[in-house]
Amino acid sequence: MTPTTDTGxxxxxxxxxxxxxxxxxxxxxxxxxxxxxxxHTSPHKGFSVEFAExxxxxxxxxxxxxxxxxxxxxxxxxxxxxIEETNMRVTLLVDASGSMDYRGDxxxxxxxxxxxxxxxxxxxxxxxxxxxxxxxxxxxxxxxxADGVKSYRRPAAKPSQIKVLLEELRQTSPGADTRCAETFxxxxxxxxxxxxxxxxxxxxxxxxxxxxxxxxxxxxQHELVVFHLMAEEELTFPFQKFDEFKCLEVAGxxxxxxxxxxxxxxxxxxxxxxxxxxxxxxxxxxxxVPVNTKIPVEQTLYSYFTxxxxxx
Numbered sequence: 001m002t003p004t005t006d007t008g009x010x011x012x013x014x015x016x017x018x019x020x021x022x023x024x025x026x027x028x029x030x031x032x033x034x035x036x037x038x039x040h041t042s043p044h045k046g047f048s049v050e051f052a053e054x055x056x057x058x059x060x061x062x063x064x065x066x067x068x069x070x071x072x073x074x075x076x077x078x079x080x081x082x083i084e085e086t087n088m089r090v091t092l093l094v095d096a097s098g099s100m101d102y103r104g105d106x107x108x109x110x111x112x113x114x115x116x117x118x119x120x121x122x123x124x125x126x127x128x129x130x131x132x133x134x135x136x137x138x139x140x141x142x143x144x145x146a147d148g149v150k151s152y153r154r155p156a157a158k159p160s161q162i163k164v165l166l167e168e169l170r171q172t173s174p175g176a177d178t179r180c181a182e183t184f185x186x187x188x189x190x191x192x193x194x195x196x197x198x199x200x201x202x203x204x205x206x207x208x209x210x211x212x213x214x215x216x217x218x219x220x221q222h223e224l225v226v227f228h229l230m231a232e233e234e235l236t237f238p239f240q241k242f243d244e245f246k247c248l249e250v251a252g253x254x255x256x257x258x259x260x261x262x263x264x265x266x267x268x269x270x271x272x273x274x275x276x277x278x279x280x281x282x283x284x285x286x287x288x289v290p291v292n293t294k295i296p297v298e299q300t301l302y303s304y305f306t307x308x309x310x311x312x
Contacts, residue, residue: 095201097146097178098249104231146176184213207276224286
């Protein structure tokens with residue numbers, strides 16, 4: 001049961017992106033709990049296609065699973081066990097805090113939008129992943145958050161879930177403070193273990209607190225993918241003249257700044273934060289994907305899936 005590329009949400013999932021996704025797949029790297037037969041390894045052993053191990057026969061076992069070759073060599077009865085395959089349960093965490101509303105002049109154009117904001121870019125990523133994962137019969141859920149959880153949609157694998165999640169993304173607007181760590185802890189406590197958690201955020205929070213929160217997901221045996229979104233201007237701070245800078249998370253907060261006096265210290269702190277996030281993800285075997293909003297969404301996704309398939 002595969003949904004078509006006509007989702008009715010071309011503003012969030014352009015045809016060229018949907019068509020590109022038709023050539024990709026996302027396989028789990030670790031055993032996953034699921035509810036239907038699929039393409040991902042389950043933590044349980046059953047009798048499907050991939051051989052796992054033998055165990056000694058006990059009364060009541062199906063004789064069709066006896067390994068007669070082993071019996072011929074050892075004169076003992078052994079049952080062949082196989083690895084079950086399952087669908088994957090995925091939760092997308094999309095940052096909808098005020099800082100995600102930043103729209104740099106270098107950001108890529110999508111559709112009628114000349115320069116997308118970080119949040120708009122995040123929506124495109126989330127929409128594409130939703131389409132891809134449900135197309136391969138995985139269950140996908142969505143959390144939008146800022147200073148707490150804004151919305152929570154439980155994972156489902158039915159094709160209609162695409163429209164449910166894309167409509168939720170369409171109706172969400174960025175605003176309020178960033179509290180990534182608190183939200184991650186809350187979600188880690190709410191969702192069942194052994195899933196895939198995909199974070200799409202600029203991660204504007206304390207690095208050590210984010211690291212501890214991500215460890216909470218790993219403790220619950222989730223696989224983690226972190227798309228760390230930044231605008232080109234946030235990475236290079238190209239501003240030259242003395243100007244007024246507006247805070248996107250605290251209403252009415254404005255600061256007059258001479259960029260030349262803070263550029264070096266700003267860039268040093270940004271690079272330190274990016275490196276801290278990369279190291280933290282590496283330590284917990286999570287995929288860390290730095291994303292610059294000047295790069296087209298389809299290019300970002302294609303590069304990530306190519307690297308993932310290659311095992312990088």
